[in-house]
Amino acid sequence: MSASAPAPQAGLIVAVTALASAVAFLDGTIVNVALPAMSDELGGGLVTQQWTVDAYLLTLSSLILFAGSVSDAFGRLLVLRIGLIGFGIASLGVGLAPEPVTLIIARAVQGAAGAFLVPSSLALITSLLQGTAQSRAIGQWTAWTTGASLFGPLLGGIFVDTLSWRFAFLVNILPIAATFVLLTRLRAADHRAPDARIDVLSAVLCTIGLGGIVFALIEQPNLGWTNPMIWLPLVGGVVLFTAFLLRQRTTRFPILPLEIFRVRNFWTGNLSTFFVYAALSLNGFVVGVYLQQGAGLSATLAGLASLPATVLLIALSSVVGSLAGRFGARLFMTAGPLLMAAGALLLLTVREDFDYWTQVLPSLVVFGLGLALTVSPLTATILGAIGGTRSGIASATNNAVARIAGLVVIAVLAAIVGGSLDLEGFHRAAIVTAALLAVGGVIAFLGIRTERSAETS
Structure with a gap:
């Protein structure tokens, strides 16, 4: 168990964790008002709009529990830095995407990086702060990240109307850079659980299982339930996700x-x-x-x-x-x-x-x-x-x-x-x-x- 951070560092810890997580939450909602402009420029219609949202949510949702175990195994600060770098690179990919496929792939990478930002941020708070300072920090983290989610549509709208939808994603580089600057001022040793392990198989089962189910749900209106391109991914996804849940009952180091x-x-x-x-x-x-x-x-x-x-x-x-x-x-x-x-x-x-x-x-x-x-x-x-x-x-x-x-x-x-x-x-x-x-x-x-x-x- 790591020692509690000194009082002057509590505000810095909140700033680092809230800023790091806010970019992930912000991008989850900023995309809503940017979708029409993205569709007009890149094409693809409603299906592309759906996948622009779902590619991000899919990797974020399916990897967030796995990311928590990685954070325990390798240290919260290290994982936080990796998540920030990945999110920055993916944001550049979204902002510079020339066509829908590249856009969707970059959004999926964004979601994966975001999954590593959120649990490592909260774990950093719970490991470095205790008592009322910890409760206050969690409350402030929740307020800032929720506020970022709700502020996203307005920020996205301003960029779409005044510059381009692309800047709504390229701007992520600024808060990511600010977070790295703040991290250099944080005087805290990284915490790693000595007995922690990473269950890669569980992460694979969860990710592919959810991916198959969501692919089938999105494409079903276009292809129909009887098409093998629909029912095969659906059945396979259900089987793999069920296997993920069953594995959590038997593995020594469950993700969930x-x-x-x-x-x-x-x-x-x-x-x-x-x-x-x-x-x-x-x-x-x-x-x-x-x-x-x-x-x-x-x-x-x-x-x-x-x-x-x-x-x-x-x-x-x-x-x-x-x-x-x-x-x-x-x-x-x-x-x-x-x-x-x-x-x-x-x-x-x-x-x-x-x-x-x-x-x-x-x-x-x-x-x-x-x-x-x-x-x-x-x-x-x-x-x-x-x-x-x-x-x-x-x-x-x-x-x-x-x-x-x-x-x-x-x-x-x-x-x-x-x-x-x-x-x-x-x-x-x-x-x-x-x-x-x-x-x-x-x-x-x-x-x-x-x-x-x-x-x-």
Whole structure:
């Protein structure tokens, strides 16, 4: 166990970890408003747009747990540096991509590098800080990374309208360089668990299994379920992912220790996370694209459209966190998603004669209020359910669940919107978003309990 970092270094640790992780979260949402411009320049239509999002989410989701074990084996600072270098190189690949295939490959590499940034950042916090300093740092990390996710559409819109969509990715070099500068000022020895091992087979099973399933979901509307190009990857993916789960029960060094799912608040919190974050990904994708292609807004205005939700989240998160600690997270994890569901249904007021102020803004305000009620209690409940030396695993697992949820819902986007993101498809997506959020809220109501002990299941 490494010693606690000196007090003056606590702020630096937060800055390093938040900045390193923020680029991964930022790129996860910045792409939504850039998709129309990318499609116009490179071609490829809806399938390319889906794969631009899913290639990133696929590698990020499937490798994040493996990256946690690599971080334990080789040291958090070393893995963080490798992730930053990989993300910077991949960002250059995205920004300079001449055609869709290169773009999608570079996005996949970005996601892989991002997977190494997130768990190593949180592990660095938990290994160098303790007690209230650690709790405060995790809270600040969550606020900054969530803020980066919500700020992404606005930043992307500004680049698309004033320069090019390419600069939305090339700009990643700046925060990556800043993080390396801050790392030189961090006086901390790297921590490596002496008995840690890397289960490469589990990582391969997880990655290829998820890849086969998602490929089948994306291409099914084009080829049909009876096409061997669909059912073979689907069946193979299910078999390999099942083998991954079975291996976690027998291997000495599991990437995903299945026993943590025996903790009631942990597994119900993650189940709620799956539905809530599937809805968030669907809503972010559909609103970002439709406001440009359907309503005719510029990329900047489409990005500004999400600003009310961002402001409400930042303004209310600390207050909600305190109230959840006083009254219990269950109330907030139930009311928040249900309020977001109501906000999603307000998007049904959008018509051909589009008006942002009366048709979209009320939805975003209600949605933002629900989001503020949800995020902080959800994170605190899941980390608190496990706690101790496994808080990093708990966080990595929850991040993986959230990214997989986004990956799956974007993979079936064509089925949700009916093949085209016109006004009817936009309304269909709003209804599905509301349904997913309602399910997430009901799961939290039925499953979350007020126990704080990790031993309670």
